[in-house]
Every structure is written in C-alpha cells, then in structure tokens.
Amino acid sequence: xxxxxxxxxxxxxxxxxxxxxxxxxxxxxxxxxxxxxxxxxxxxxxxxxxxxxxxxxxxxxxxxxxxxxxxxxxxxxxxxxxxxxxxxxxxxxxxxxxxxxxxxxxxxxxxxxxxxxxxxxxxxxxxxxxxxxxxxxxxxxxxxxxxxxxxxxxxxxxxxxxxxxxxxxxxxxxxxxxxxxxxxxxxxxxxxxxxxxxxxxxxxxxxxx
Amino acid sequence: xxxxxxxxxxxxxxxxxxxxxxxxxxxxxxxxxxxxxxxxxxxxxxxxxxxxxxxxxxxxxxxxxxxxxxxxxxxxxxxxxxxxxxxxxxxxxxxxxxxxxxxxxxxxxxxxxxxxxxxxxxxxxxxxxxxxxxxxxxxxxxxxxxxxxxxxxxxxxxxxxxxxxxxxxxxxxxxxxxxxxxxxxxxxxxxxxxxxxxxxxxxxxxxxxxxxxxxxxxxxxxxxxxxxxxxxxxxxxxxxxxxxxxxxxxxxxxxxxxxxxxxxxxxxxxxxxxxxxxxxxxxxxxxxxxxxxxxxxxxxxxxxxxxxxxxxxxxxxxxxxxxxxxxxxxxxxxxxxxxxxxxxxxxxxxxxxxxxxxxxxxxxxxxxxxxxxxxxxxxxxxxxxxxxx
Numbered sequence: 199x200x201x202x203x204x205x206x207x208x209x210x211x212x213x214x215x216x217x218x219x220x221x222x223x224x225x226x227x228x229x230x231x232x233x234x235x236x237x238x239x240x241x242x243x244x245x246x247x248x249x250x251x252x253x254x255x256x257x258x259x260x261x262x263x264x265x266x267x268x269x270x271x272x273x274x275x276x277x278x279x280x281x282x283x284x285x286x287x288x289x290x291x292x293x294x295x296x297x298x299x300x301x302x303x304x305x306x307x308x309x310x311x312x313x314x315x316x317x318x319x320x321x322x323x324x325x326x327x328x329x330x331x332x333x334x335x336x337x338x339x340x341x342x343x344x345x346x347x348x349x350x351x352x353x354x355x356x357x358x359x360x361x362x363x364x365x366x367x368x369x370x371x372x373x374x375x376x377x378x379x380x381x382x383x384x385x386x387x388x389x390x391x392x393x394x395x396x397x398x399x400x401x402x403x404x405x406x407x
Numbered sequence: 408x409x410x411x412x413x414x415x416x417x418x419x420x421x422x423x424x425x426x427x428x429x430x431x432x433x434x435x436x437x438x439x440x441x442x443x444x445x446x447x448x449x450x451x452x453x454x455x456x457x458x459x460x461x462x463x464x465x466x467x468x469x470x471x472x473x474x475x476x477x478x479x480x481x482x483x484x485x486x487x488x489x490x491x492x493x494x495x496x497x498x499x500x501x502x503x504x505x506x507x508x509x510x511x512x513x514x515x516x517x518x519x520x521x522x523x524x525x526x527x528x529x530x531x532x533x534x535x536x537x538x539x540x541x542x543x544x545x546x547x548x549x550x551x552x553x554x555x556x557x558x559x560x561x562x563x564x565x566x567x568x569x570x571x572x573x574x575x576x577x578x579x580x581x582x583x584x585x586x587x588x589x590x591x592x593x594x595x596x597x598x599x600x601x602x603x604x605x606x607x608x609x610x611x612x613x614x615x616x617x618x619x620x621x622x623x624x625x626x627x628x629x630x631x632x633x634x635x636x637x638x639x640x641x642x643x644x645x646x647x648x649x650x651x652x653x654x655x656x657x658x659x660x661x662x663x664x665x666x667x668x669x670x671x672x673x674x675x676x677x678x679x680x681x682x683x684x685x686x687x688x689x690x691x692x693x694x695x696x697x698x699x700x701x702x703x704x705x706x707x708x709x710x711x712x713x714x715x716x717x718x719x720x721x722x723x724x725x726x727x728x729x730x731x732x733x734x735x736x737x738x739x740x741x742x743x744x745x746x747x748x749x750x751x752x753x754x755x756x757x758x759x760x761x762x763x764x765x766x767x768x769x770x771x772x773x774x775x776x777x778x779x780x781x782x783x784x785x786x787x788x789x790x791x792x793x794x795x796x
Contacts, residue, residue: 243752249772252756256776259783261722263743263755273744 205377206285206311207233209369209393213309214238218280221245221305223267223297224287228255235260240281245270268292271300276405279304285311285393289345298396302363303403308396314370316350317390333390351386354394362399369393416486417452417494417501420477422517424448427550434546438702440537444526447551448473448517449509452493453501454793455557461790462557463499463781464548465489465508466565466572468768469639469696470688472516475508476501491770498778503785503792504561509551511544511572513695518547521691522623533691534620541568541703545575549583559583561790562781566590566767567734568696571703574742577719578705586784587719588777590726591767593738594712594745595704600733603642604697607635611690620691632690633681640680645730645763649673713745723753724780726773733764754780 207230214220218240222231225244228251234240244262246252255262263270267284268291282305284297289312291297301308313336314320323331330340338345349357351370358365370380370389380389426446428434433443450473455462465475467488476493478486493499493506510518513536521536528535552560563576563584570592577587593600614631616622644652653673657663660670669675706712723746727739736757746753756776760766767773784790 241752249759253772253776253779256724256754256756256783257779259779259787261752261754263747263753264757265740265755273747275748278748278750 205371205373205379206391206393209371209379210234210283210285210309210311211238213367213369213393213395214240214281217241219278220281220283221271221274221279221301222283222285223270223301224284224290225255225260225262226251228258228260228262230283230285231255231260232258267297271297271304274304276303276402277306279306281305281307281309283309283311285309286313288312289347289349291347294347298363299403302396302398303405306397307366309393310354310396311391311393312349312354313391314351314386314389315348316352316386318387319390321387351389351392354392358394358396364397364399365394366397367395415494415496416490417477419481420450420452420474420479420487422448422450422473422479424517425551425554427554428547434543434550436537437540437542438538442512442519442537442539442543445512445519445547445550446517446523447509447512447519447547449507449551450474450477450487451508452476452506453495453504455505455555456791456793458791459557460559460561460788461503461785461793462505462507462552462555462560464552464560464563464576465493465499465506466548466563466569467508467511468565468567468569469700470636470684470693471569472514473508473510473518474516476506488768492774492777498774499564499781500778503790504781505793507551507555509548511568511696512547513539513544513692513699515689515692520689521620521695522689531621531623533623534694536691536695538698538702539695540699541571541575542579544699545572545579548572548576549580552583559585561785561788562586562588564588564590564777565592567592567764568700570734571700571705574705577721577723578715581718581720584721585788586722586724586780588724588726588780589739589742590773591728591731591734591739591764592742593703593734594742595706596701597738601701603638603733604701606638608694608697610634610638611694614690617690620694622690627685628690629685632685632688632693633678635681635690635693636684636688637677637681640677642733643764645732645761647730647761648763648765651761652676712741713748716742716745716751717749719746719749719751722784723751724777725753725755726767726776727755727757728762728764728766729757729759730761731764731766 220240220242282301320331370385371391428443428445433441474487475489476487510516563573570589573589611631614628616626617628656672658675727736743755
C-alpha cells in the first residue's frame with residue numbers, strides 16, 4: 199500500500215491551495231492530513247471511527263473527531279470547509295450517495311480517491327481464477343472486507359453525470375514502479391486508481407432542516 | 408525537595424490557602440447576593456516558567472478536592488485523586504507544566520462553603536450561604552490566578568463537574584486559556600441528572616438531624632448524606648461494571664437471609680461508600696454543589712449553545728466514555744457540534760470502556776490522549792519548560 203499512499207497523497211497535495219480549510223473523511227492515522235498541514239499549511243480536521251487512528255492523529259497534533267463518516271458531516275454548516283477529502287474510503291461508506299452529497303454541501307470542493315474496480319488486473323483475476331480480486335491495497339477476503347460499494351471509473355463518471363455533480367478534474371494513478379500518474383487512454387481499463395476533484399451541481403446541496 | 412519521592416509521583420505536597428474578595432469587594436454572585444471574604448484551598452505541582460505560560464488548571468468533580476496529586480505525608484496511604492495522570496514524566500508532566508488545583512467555593516475541603524464561619528455572625532453559614540453556580544466557581548478561580556500573576560493558562564482540564572468548569576472557562580475568560588479539556592461532561596444538566604441529584608438532596612433534607620442545615624456542633628444528617636452518596640455511586644458505574652465487580656455474590660453468608668439485612672455484595676459496597684463519605688463530606692456542601700450543577704446550562708442566557716460557545720477562542724479536546732450513562736457521549740457530541748459550527752478547533756474522542764462515568768478517574772486510554780494533546784499544544788505554542796534550578 200505504501201507506493202499508492204505516496205502517489206495518491208502527492209496528487210491530492212497538488213490539488214489543494216495553501217492555507218485552505220480541509221476536512222479529511224476517514225483520515226486513518228492522519229498521515230495525509232499531517233502532510234497537508236506541514237506542506238500546504240492547511241487548517242485541517244479529520245474524522246475517523248477507529249480508536250487507534252484517532253490516537254495516532256492526536257499524537258500528531260491533528261484535530262480529529264471520532265465518528266462515522268456516514269453521520270459525521272451532519273454537524274458542519276453549508277460551505278464551511280474549502281476541501282472535503284474522501285480518499286480510499288468511499289467503497290467502505292454505508293451510504294456513499296449521502297456522503298457525496300454531504301461532502302459537497304459542507305465543502306466548496308470535494309476530492310474523492312477510489313480504486314477502479316474495472317482495472318484490467320481485476321478483470322483478469324476474475325476472468326482467469328473466477329474468484330474475487332485481491333490486490334496490494336484491496337487485500338481483504340470477500341467475507342471480511344469493509345469495502346461494500348465498489349465502482350469503476352465509468353460508473354463514477356455516470357453517477358456524476360446523472361446527479362449533475364461537476365467533475366473539475368480527474369487524475370489517474372497506477373501503483374507500479376513506485377507509483378505514477380497515468381495519462382494514457384482508456385483509463386477505465388488501464389488505471390488502478392482515480393482521484394476526482396468535484397464541486398456541487400448548480401444550485402448546490404443544502405442542509406435539510 | 409527531599410529525594411525520597413517515588414519516580415513519577417510529585418511526592419509530598421501541601422495544601423495552601425488564598426483569601427480575597429474582602430468586604431466591601433465581595434464577589435457578585437450569578438444568582439444574586441455577594442460573597443466575601445472567600446478562601447480557596449489549592450495545591451500546586453511543578454514550577455512556573457519565567458514567562459508564566461506553562462500553567463494548567465485542574466478542575467475537580469462534585470465530591471473531589473484540591474488534592475489532585477502527591478501525598479500529604481511519607482506514610483500517606485492514598486495519593487491525590489488524579490495522581491496517575493499528574494507527575495514528573497506523567498501525561499500532565501510536572502517537569503514541563505505548573506499544575507494548579509483548587510477546591511471549589513461551596514465545597515468543604517478548605518474553600519469557603521456552607522460549613523465555613525460567616526464573619527458577620529461568628530457562626531457557620533449553613534443554609535444562609537448564598538446559592539452558587541459553576542460560573543461563580545470559575546470566577547473565584549480567576550481571582551486565584553490573578554493572585555499568582557498568571558494571565559493565561561496553557562489548559563484547563565477536568566471531568567464531570569470539572570468539565571463543566573472547563574467549558575465555562577472557555578466562554579467566560581476566552582483570552583485566558585489556550586485549551587480546554589472537558590471530559591465526561593455536558594453543556595447542561597439533563598432532567599435525569601437533575602432527578603438523581605434531587606433524590607440525594609431530598610434524602611439529606613429528610614434526615615431528622617438536618618435541622619434546616621443548622622447541625623454544626625451537634626448530630627449531623629449522617630443517614631441522609633450516606634443515602635445521597637449511595638445513589639450517586641449507582642450512577643457512576645455501568646451495569647456491566649457492576650456485574651463484573653459484584654454479580655449476585657452474597658456478603659459474608661452462604662445462603663439468602665430471608666430478612667432485610669445485607670445479603671448482596673453490592674448492598675454492602677454501597678453502604679460502605681455512603682458511610683465513609685459522611686466522614687469526609689459536609690451535607691450542606693452536597694446540597695449547594697449539586698444545585699450548582701443542576702443549574703448549569705451553558706446555552707444560557709441566549710438559549711443557543713452555539714451562540715454562547717462562539718465566544719470561545721481556545722482549542723478543545725472533548726472526551727467521553729462509551730458506557731457512561733450519567734454523562735452519555737451524546738452530551739459531549741452536542742458540545743463538539745456547536746464548536747464545529749463556530750469553526751473552532753476541536754478534537755473529540757469517545758473512549759471504549761466498561762467502567763461507566765468512573766472511567767475518567769481510572770488509568771486508561773485517556774491518559775496518553777491528554778499527554779499527547781498537551782505536548783503538541785505546548786510545542787506549537789512555544790511554551791518553555793521551567794529552567795532547571
């Protein structure tokens with residue numbers, strides 16, 4: 199997982215301007231948030247459910263809220279954050295649609311990083327072995343995985359199209375060779391991961407009272 | 408200091424006293440009336456740095472006192488109530504920080520309260536003592552800090568009623584603290600919390616020795632105060648912790664007695680807690696302090712917790728415990744929510760534990776969390792440790 203961590207983190211770092219207000223959903227041990235604070239001078243907060251992750255964030259001096267990302271955004275006012283990050287987490291959300299709407303209600307922009315389930319290695323694995331694909335960063339068995347909402351790049355594009363969510367930027371990543379940005383064609387087949395910069399559809403998402 | 412102290416403990420400590428608000432400069436109380444002179448009993452651990460910027464104020468709970476750490480004598484069997492948390496090399500590190508803990512007004516451990524002698528009459532106040540609030544407790548603490556020449560605290564830190572005081576500090580004196588650490592607490596007492604306190608007060612006031620609070624020098628309302636404490640102790644523990652500690656074990660017998668004597672371990676435990684409490688606590692003080700926390704509502708006067716917390720300028724570390732049903736996690740989350748709406752820098756931890764409300768007084772995960780939070784606060788704030796003398 200380490201090469202991916204580095205490349206997706208540096209991609210996300212490149213999307214966020216200096217001094218922004220950032221919220222990292224499912225921030226884990228806070229390593230991305232820590233980089234953002236140190237290298238980008240952001241005002242950042244993390245949300246994390248796991249005890250060990252929360253303790254690690256506090257040890258790094260990062261503000262962190264222990265809670266569930268499916269509910270954790272409810273308390274934030276509309277537009278109170280510049281960038282809401284959801285990196286390698288959407289596939290584990292119970293209600294990804296709610297999380298996406300909420301992140302674009304709270305954040306002026308959203309950044310979503312996710313594994314592309316239509317990546318050719320995944321397809322090949324399924325085709326040749328007939329078993330659920332496992333990769334470096336998706337190393338779970340079907341019965342113990344927290345990942346319950348996989349999608350492909352094409353699925354995610356379609357979803358944004360359907361809901362009017364504005365895709366401002368798409369960056370594709372492969373982990374091979376220490377991790378690099380993939381700039382070639384047919385990303386749905388050849389990109390292992392994607393990072394999307396999003397904003398709300400015209401009119402935006404508002405808090406329901 | 409003699410080199411006999413245990414590593415990690417602050418060792419022998421002394422209770423100190425400061426008297427202020429001498430008439431005609433009495434403290435104006437929130438509920439009306441004035442109080443003065445006021446004495447606060449307090450203890451300090453560690454040393455103040457040259458900039459006077461490394462002070463941490465510890466805030467005690469309902470029946471706590473200023474003795475948060477250390478021992479009074481070499482043969483003292485029982486250290487202060489947060490001794491495992493406070494000391495050289497401990498999370499609240501007395502090599503780095505100057506730690507202060509004072510007994511609240513209205514209490515009975517050396518600070519002015521209903522058992523103190525009213526200088527105007529030469530007799531104990533009893534129920535003529537004015538009703539005080541958590542805000543009044545905090546204002547009195549601010550006088551103590553003025554006396555020590557400390558403008559700004561690194562942090563205020565407390566659990567339960569101590570957490571309420573920490574919250575009050577953040578809005579009453581926003582420029583005087585860098586961080587507030589409210590633990591296992593609430594922004595306002597719920598009807599359930601008020602209800603339990605009312606049972607305790609009713610037990611005290613129904614005691615035949617209560618005599619309208621004027622019992623000093625005679626028989627004290629022993630059984631009433633003991634009963635109040637027994638009720639309290641039930642609320643401090645989770646169902647699971649009681650199962651684990653007592654189960655349905657019988658006390659000193661092999662079979663049920665089929666009478667109204669003590670059968671179960673848990674009954675014996677509660678009576679022991681009640682009886683020993685009477686030896687160290689004043690019944691009137693119990694009335695005054697429980698009333699103060701029942702009145703506590705940080706959302707007043709505006710009625711909006713968010714509007715009131717908008718005055719806060721410090722960082723927050725809010726801690727709750729999963730099995731605490733007296734001050735359940737949802738009450739801490741309400742505080743965090745209002746902080747977030749105000750864009751205030753907040754960290755929230757809900758610690759998984761089976762020990763109920765009592766968890767904040769027991770060693771556990773909270774210790775490291777507090778230690779790391781304070782260390783980051785001090786290093787980012789450029790707070791220096793006191794120079795080695």
